[in-house]
Amino acid sequence: MEGYHVPVLLAESIEALNIVANGCYADLTLGGGGHARAILEALGPEGRLYCLDRDADALANAPVDARITAIHADYRNLGRWMEYYGVQKLDGVLADLGVSSHHFDEPRRGFTFRDDGPLDMRMNQLGGVTAAEVVQGYPEAKLAGVLRQWGEVERAERVAQAIVQARAKAALATTHQLRDVVLEVYPGTREPHKVLARVFQALRIEVNGELASLEMLLKQLPSLVRQGGRVVVLTYHSLEDRMVKRYLRGDAQRDSKVLEMRDLMGGEAGPFRLLGKAYTPSGDELYRNPRARSAKMRIAERR
Ligand SMILES: C[S@@+](CC[C@H](N)C(=O)[O-])C[C@H]1O[C@@H](n2cnc3c(N)ncnc32)[C@H](O)[C@@H]1O
Structure with missing residues (x-):
């Protein structure tokens, strides 16, 4: 749909996904479909892209492409949907949180x-x-x-x-x-x-119930993303960003004592490795799209 949403940190988020040509990906927040289209461009002919959105209006933006499955769903149920479609592991997940324009x-x-x-x-x-x-x-x-x-x-x-x-x-x-x-x-x-x-x-x-959905999603990601796979999350306010950082850095797991791994030194490591700090849009992007102003992107890799 024309003018539905301008994708934020588009090139940066696609690069962060480190897409493997015939991999299996999930765009959890289809919105206007801008990120989904860019993922498809990077995917090979055997690649798969599962797109979710809880808003039925957004699903009309799903690109017409044999590699896509569009699902009207809350990402809090990602695990169940992947099971339904027989997906064992994802090579990467993109979540561009919040509302669309x-x-x-x-x-x-x-x-x-x-x-x-x-x-x-x-x-x-x-x-x-x-x-x-x-x-x-x-x-x-x-x-x-x-x-x-x-x-x-x-x-x-x-x-x-x-x-x-x-x-x-x-x-x-x-x-x-x-x-x-x-x-x-x-x-x-x-x-x-x-x-x-x-x-x-x-x-x-x-x-x-935005924070509850996000927390349910973050808890499922370790079992859904393959080793070396990427998780890229764009947040738009500090409550979301704090929660994403806590989970992807492993703090949440440490707090709840459900540690999945111990590193070689006997220390404790969470299921993900956070790559770099939070990325924010450039001045040029903000000039073109002021609605991107509060965006922060976090990138993590499954250990
Ligand atoms: C910022 S927009 C995504 C824009 C998209 N990346 C693009 O390129 O146009 C966020 C989208 O996520 C959807 N959304 C928000 N929370 C969701 C949830 N818990 N489950 C599924 N979709 C959700 C909203 O309906 C909205 O369409």
């Missing part, structure tokens, strides 16, 4: 405070609770927790209180109704967009 550009999806639309925010519109249901139904303390934890919203308690007071008078069903209630808590703020972005991000993460 399409989500922000379509007011009917309810992700943006810039345009008025229904407070939906579900990536998978076939089920789950909407942002309106969260805003209408959560108790005040739980709402404040969501805003604090997922959005690091300053004055989270005040915002939650304002929402509860407003919804007692009339249902909060649209993005602009929510926007107006939130801004009442920050009279005269010079940066209303920053405040709103944090509140909307928090609700979006809650509605889509």
Whole structure:
């Protein structure tokens, strides 16, 4: 679909995958299909690419290619899908997390405070609770927790209180109704967009269970990626990046004492080796695509 999404760190992420010509890969976040197309270009005729997206709109962007299997699914279930398709090991996995530009550009999806639309925010519109249901139904303390934890919203308690007071008078069903209630808590703020972005991000993460999906995925990767295979993850906020780094560096495994390996020196090593630091888009890319500004790419290799 024209204008659906501009892929971020495209050349860098494909290089990081270190694609073997007839290998088997998974693009866990198809979106507009930009990364998927580039993976196909690098793959040989016998290569395979499994593309997942939990948003049905994205699946329409799957390139028409005999080497592709497009799956409408949450990547939290990657292991089950690979089992279903008889895939034993993947040569590489790409995950470009979060939402696509399409989500922000379509007011009917309810992700943006810039345009008025229904407070939906579900990536998978076939089920789950909407942002309106969260805003209408959560108790005040739980709402404040969501805003604090997922959005690091300053004055989270005040915002939650304002929402509860407003919804007692009339249902909060649209993005602009929510926007107006939130801004009442920050009279005269010079940066209303920053405040709103944090509140909307928090609700979006809650509605889509984003961190839970990511953690479930990261736990499965050691058994799905072959030795020497690559995992490339693009994150867009610090909560995601922290979690990805923790898992790919092996800290999470060390914490939970489910160590898979010990290195030759008797020390402990996780299942992946993190390659380099976090990569970020160049100034040139940011000039062409400002929406890439918070991106960080982590690359890891299966030991
Ligand atoms: C940043 S976009 C990906 C853009 C894509 N790389 C491209 O080149 O156009 C993120 C996509 O991931 C999808 N997504 C987010 N969380 C997901 C999950 N848990 N499982 C599957 N897809 C998910 C979203 O619906 C969205 O289409």
